[in-house]
Amino acid sequence: MLRGVIVRAFNSYYFVQTANKVAMCTLRGRFKKERFSLLVGDEVEYTATGEEKGVIEQILPRRSMLRRPMVANVDQVILTFAAVNPDINTALVDRFLILAELSGLEIVICINKVDLADTNQLQALAGLYQRIGYPVLLLSAKQNTGLEPLKQRLFGRISVFAGPSGAGKSTILNALEPGLALTTGEVSAKIGRGKHTTRFAELLPLSGGGFVVDTPGFSFTEFTDVAAPELMHCFPEFAKFAGNCKFTTCLHHKEPQCAVKQAVQEGQIAPKRYDSYLEVLTEIREARKGF
Numbered sequence: 001m002l003r004g005v006i007v008r009a010f011n012s013y014y015f016v017q018t019a020n021k022v023a024m025c026t027l028r029g030r031f032k033k034e035r036f037s038l039l040v041g042d043e044v045e046y047t048a049t050g051e052e053k054g055v056i057e058q059i060l061p062r063r064s065m066l067r068r069p070m071v072a073n074v075d076q077v078i079l080t081f082a083a084v085n086p087d088i089n090t091a092l093v094d095r096f097l098i099l100a101e102l103s104g105l106e107i108v109i110c111i112n113k114v115d116l117a118d119t120n121q122l123q124a125l126a127g128l129y130q131r132i133g134y135p136v137l138l139l140s141a142k143q144n145t146g147l148e149p150l151k152q153r154l155f156g157r158i159s160v161f162a163g164p165s166g167a168g169k170s171t172i173l174n175a176l177e178p179g180l181a182l183t184t185g186e187v188s189a190k191i192g193r194g195k196h197t198t199r200f201a202e203l204l205p206l207s208g209g210g211f212v213v214d215t216p217g218f219s220f221t222e223f224t225d226v227a228a229p230e231l232m233h234c235f236p237e238f239a240k241f242a243g244n245c246k247f248t249t250c251l252h253h254k255e256p257q258c259a260v261k262q263a264v265q266e267g268q269i270a271p272k273r274y275d276s277y278l279e280v281l282t283e284i285r286e287a288r289k290g291f
């Protein structure tokens with residue numbers, strides 16, 4: 001049997017990528033009876049029934065599942081920002097971080113367009129997030145600098161890129177893998193995907209090994225879906241203080257004897273991060289009032 005990863009699903013066909021080819025597979029009947037929904041990203045074993053055809057016999061256990069879009073086994077989210085144009089700021093980064101934290105995936109912060117930026121300002125911003133424990137990569141896709149560490153992080157893993165429009169996600173991917181756009185084009189032509197066909201997420205293989213989720217209009221869940229007590233867990237640096245708050249239900253807002261607020265005052269938690277927390281907490285509460 002051959003082992004591979006489903007890179008695309010179309011009608012009842014699954015395109016399974018092995019080391020050197022893609023096979024168009026159907027699913028063994030017994031899986032259909034179990035109503036098991038196979039997803040892009042699932043690892044499977046199949047028997048070849050032709051040169052590029054097969055039948056899926058085994059589905060390996062899932063490591064993770066991203067809900068929007070539905071993709072199995074995504075390992076990490078690469079949050080991509082532009083240093084300049086659109087300008088990066090902590091409020092923006094924190095919003096994306098909250099959504100990324102809710103997805104439960106590993107997070108890498110990638111700051112692109114460093115060719116346009118003031119290095120000192122950038123280092124300060126990068127430092128803020130590095131101290132919390134997030135890996136921060138500085139790069140310029142246009143000048144082809146700083147791409148190697150990103151390439152290494154993508155190696156052998158399934159990654160999804162997210163970030164504001166114009167941050168340079170497509171440019172980065174093209175710089176990393178010049179053939180990528182072309183490959184997608186070819187695959188679409190094969191199955192005759194027209195303009196009006198619904199687009200599902202698919203995986204784009206990287207020549208170095210690993211995949212990138214291709215997701216037009218990729219969206220995390222909305223903030224409004226988040227319960228207030230869940231929000232604080234999206235700020236990993238709060239954790240080591242939160243246990244010392246007087247109230248176990250402390251939301252670190254107006255409660256007395258709050259260890260998180262005290263840590264902010266003492267400079268152990270960055271005030272900007274705490275501001276972001278309060279801003280989103282307020283939004284969540286406002287949204288709930290409407291119901």
Ligand SMILES: Nc1nc2c(ncn2[C@@H]2O[C@H](COP(=O)(O)OP(=O)(O)OP(=O)(O)O)[C@@H](O)[C@H]2O)c(=O)[nH]1
Pocket residue numbers: 112113114115116139140141142143164165166167168169170171172
């Ligand atoms: N100066 C500079 N410009 C860049 C760099 N990377 C990308 N750009 C430019 O930024 C603009 C936006 O880049 P895209 O790659 O389209 O951004 P995107 O994140 O894919 O945007 P969406 O598709 O809207 O999500 C383009 O005009 C790029 O040429 C960089 O490293 N330096």
Ligand SMILES: [Zn+2]
Pocket residue numbers: 242245246250251252253255257258259260261
């Ligand atoms: Zn508290």
